[in-house]
Amino acid sequence: MSQRNRPDSPNVRRVKTRTLLVLGANGDLAHRLLLPGLRSLIDAEPGLDVRLIGAGRKDVPDEDWKQGLAEALGVKDEHAPDGASARPLGVVESSRYVQADVADARDLQRLLEACPTAPAVYFALPPAVTIAACEALRGIELPPGTVLALEKPFGTSVVTARQLNELLAALIPEEQVYRVDHFLGKSTVLNLLGLRFANRIFEPVWNSTSVDHVEIIYDEKLGLEQRAGYYDHAGALTDMIQSHLLLVLALVCIEPPSGLDADDLRGEMAQVLRATRPYGGDPAAASRRARYTAGTIEGRAFPSYADEEGVDPARGTETLAELTVGVENWRWSGVPFTLRSGKALGDARKEIIITFKPVPHLPTGFLGCASPPRLRIILGPDCLHLDLNINGAGDPFTLEPVTLSAQFAKGDMTPYGEVLGGILDGDQLLSIRGDVAEQCWRIIEPVQQAWRAGAVPLEEYPAGTPGPAGWGAH
Numbered sequence: 001m002s003q004r005n006r007p008d009s010p011n012v013r014r015v016k017t018r019t020l021l022v023l024g025a026n027g028d029l030a031h032r033l034l035l036p037g038l039r040s041l042i043d044a045e046p047g048l049d050v051r052l053i054g055a056g057r058k059d060v061p062d063e064d065w066k067q068g069l070a071e072a073l074g075v076k077d078e079h080a081p082d083g084a085s086a087r088p089l090g091v092v093e094s095s096r097y098v099q100a101d102v103a104d105a106r107d108l109q110r111l112l113e114a115c116p117t118a119p120a121v122y123f124a125l126p127p128a129v130t131i132a133a134c135e136a137l138r139g140i141e142l143p144p145g146t147v148l149a150l151e152k153p154f155g156t157s158v159v160t161a162r163q164l165n166e167l168l169a170a171l172i173p174e175e176q177v178y179r180v181d182h183f184l185g186k187s188t189v190l191n192l193l194g195l196r197f198a199n200r201i202f203e204p205v206w207n208s209t210s211v212d213h214v215e216i217i218y219d220e221k222l223g224l225e226q227r228a229g230y231y232d233h234a235g236a237l238t239d240m241i242q243s244h245l246l247l248v249l250a251l252v253c254i255e256p257p258s259g260l261d262a263d264d265l266r267g268e269m270a271q272v273l274r275a276t277r278p279y280g281g282d283p284a285a286a287s288r289r290a291r292y293t294a295g296t297i298e299g300r301a302f303p304s305y306a307d308e309e310g311v312d313p314a315r316g317t318e319t320l321a322e323l324t325v326g327v328e329n330w331r332w333s334g335v336p337f338t339l340r341s342g343k344a345l346g347d348a349r350k351e352i353i354i355t356f357k358p359v360p361h362l363p364t365g366f367l368g369c370a371s372p373p374r375l376r377i378i379l380g381p382d383c384l385h386l387d388l389n390i391n392g393a394g395d396p397f398t399l400e401p402v403t404l405s406a407q408f409a410k411g412d413m414t415p416y417g418e419v420l421g422g423i424l425d426g427d428q429l430l431s432i433r434g435d436v437a438e439q440c441w442r443i444i445e446p447v448q449q450a451w452r453a454g455a456v457p458l459e460e461y462p463a464g465t466p467g468p469a470g471w472g473a474h
Contacts, residue, residue, distance in 0.1 A: 017049040018424045019115040023102045023133060024124035025054025026068075028227075029151070033182065034124055035072035037416025042073075042087050044412040045421065052095040053119075055102060055111050065097035103132035105139050118145030120423050126230055127153055131160075134167050142172060149178040149423050152243040153234065154437040161441050165434040178423050179432035183244040184251070185415030186422070186430055191382050191408045192251050193260070203256075205356065207331045212372060214252065215353040216245050218341040218379070221297050223463065224319075228310025236321035237289070237451075240341035242444045246273065247432070249337055252352060253327050262428035266436065272327060273439040279324040279336050283446040284455035286325070288471065289318035292344040295463030302344050302463035316458050319343045320467055323447060344463035352377040368392070368399040382408035 020038070022030055042048060054065065073088040098114060100107035102125065112119065123130040130150055148168065155161030168177050196202050205211070218240055224231060231239060250269035257264040278286040293304040306313035320342030327337065354375040374387040385405045392400035413421065422430050450456055459468040466472075 017051060017117050019051045019053065019117045019119040020420070020424070021053045021055065021111060021115055021119040021121045022124055023055050023111075023121065024129070025097065026056040026058050026060055026065075027124055030054070030124045031068065031072045033414075033416050034122065034420070035069065036074070037182075037414045037418075037420055038091070039073045039088055040413040040417035041421050041424075042091065044417065046087075048424065050091050050424070051116055052091055053111065053114055054095065054097045055100045055107075056097075057099070057101060059099050060097050062097065066092050066095065069095055103129065103136050105136045108133070108136055109140050112140065112143060112146075115143070118143045118147075120147040120149060122149045122420075122423070123151060125151070127151075127156060131155075131164060131167075134164065134171070137171055138167075145176075146172060147176045147178060147423055147426075148172060149180055149419075151180050152432070152437075153238055154179050154432065155441065156238075158438055158441040158445060161434075161438045165438070168434075174434065175426075175428065177431070177434070178419075178428065179434070179437055180419050180423075181244060181247055181430065181432055182415040182419050184247055184430055185411065185413075186418040187408070187411030188379060188382060188415070189251065189265075189430065190260075192377065193257075193265075195377070195384065197256055208333055208335045210356055211332075211335050212355045212357045213335060214337045214355070215351075216248050216252070216337065216339045217349045217351055217353070218245060219345045219347060219349040220341075220343050221345060221348045223292070223302050223344040224305065224308045224311070226309075228308060232311050232315060232317050235289075235317040236319055236341050236343065237287075237323065237444060237447065241321055241323055241339050242440050245339040245341060246276070246440045246443060247436075248352065249273075249276070249325070249327075249339065250436075252354075253332055253337075255331070260429070262431065265429060266431075266433045270433060270436050270439065272329075273436060273443065275327050275329040275332075276325050276439075276443050277328065278443075278446055279326045284450040286323060287447045287450065287456055288322040288459070288468075289451060289456055290320040290342070290459035290461050290468045290471075291317065292319050292342075292463040293460050295344070295465065297344065297346065297464040305344075318451075318458060320345070320461065322471070323444070325443065342467065345461075346464045346466055350379040352379070365397055366399055367395070367397050371401060381410065384408070 022034065024030060038050065042050065070092045073092060075088050075092060098111055100111055102108065123133060125133065148171065155164045196206065247269065250272040253272045254268040257268050280286060291305045292302065295302050305311060305319050322338060322340040324336050324338045356373045358372045371389070373389070376385040376387065378384065383405065385403050387401055387403050389399045390402050392398040411418065419430055422428065461468045
């Protein structure tokens with residue numbers, strides 16, 4: 001048993017009943033990520049008693065709902081559960097599904113009345129539907145202790161994000177609002193913070209004096225995967241860079257927080273993002289965009305993005321985006337941070353690469369093309385590689401690269417399990433603060449304007465390749 005889950009550990013949740021109301025419960029997000037995350041939370045927290053209510057537009061018979069829920073929670077045989085599946089089976093048996101229009105105030109009132117305890121309302125919905133549902137809550141008196149959890153992207157612009165923040169503030173206190181970013185699972189957050197702040201060797205070089213440039217990359221082999229309804233209106237810039245990678249940037253760049261509570265950490269992240277803007281002040285020169293054409297990845301044929309079902313080619317949606325920003329503060333001024341994410345690429349790269357500056361002088365006599373040291377932090381599964389130059393075998397005057405590697409310990413839960421645990425426990429460590437959500441939009445809006453004006457060409461790359469020719473360096 002892990003230290004975290006020992007019965008005498010202060011982190012173990014005492015038995016209490018919490019109601020999780022999932023709006024959009026029969027959608028892809030709920031079944032592919034949210035419900036499996038709930039299973040990991042149930043396994044990790046034996047003191048949690050969850051009453052699950054699902055809601056959606058479809059009419060789903062109770063038997064079909066519970067069968068689908070059992071599959072999502074990994075309950076293989078509901079008639080003869082083993083010890084590992086007994087508690088998830090209890091969640092299945094006590095759950096219910098309610099057909100409802102989540103943008104209708106009367107239906108929402110009916111859903112809230114069905115909750116046996118103060119609900120945590122999870123909006124597993126597209127952004128526009130989430131906003132409509134929040135608007136419908138205006139005329140409803142929410143039960144005391146109600147929590148609202150919203151998926152990113154949060155709004156569609158600075159203006160709409162601010163309006164949504166104001167709407168939420170009129171409904172419940174800020175400490176009961178959770179702007180979810182599953183990308184920052186607690187294990188990943190703590191791994192980044194522990195690496196930097198528990199090892200004194202990094203702090204003296206974690207600044208513009210020693211760091212040459214930083215790359216934050218999230219390249220996927222997956223394509224559109226039937227998400228045209230959302231993705232063709234968002235694109236890679238909004239879907240990944242605005243929603244996720246800017247927050248990773250903030251974690252990389254923060255000043256040492258006084259503690260690991262939500263207020264300290266989120267306050268430091270906000271300071272970083274306030275100082276962030278397109279590098280050099282030119283959003284066109286600091287960004288690139290492209291979309292995939294037909295190709296093959298691991299034997300799977302991909303059509304051109306423009307030919308994918310549900311895509312409007314005239315919209316010019318990018319599937320690969322790159323943005324270089326500067327963090328204009330005392331620590332990081334002058335260091336370029338390149339954020340890149342794309343789909344249908346030949347190599348799945350999910351990493352933070354910190355490249356240090358070359359030494360000011362290499363003693364005469366050393367041979368070999370020594371490259372600058374790099375710290376590479378791989379995301380999912382989390383590990384790190386430190387690339388160094390050392391004396392080679394045979395001739396000690398020849399420098400050769402070597403890599404030191406280490407694995408981060410896995411967390412007890414999936415990222416969505418960590419998110420749900422925070423929501424049900426009142427821990428906002430993995431929740432995005434309202435002003436941070438607005439800052440992320442503020443950073444990318446000049447880039448969006450440059451793209452709409454045609455200042456940055458929409459390039460192309462065959463699916464399964466690294467990207468457009470010439471994208472190896474900015």
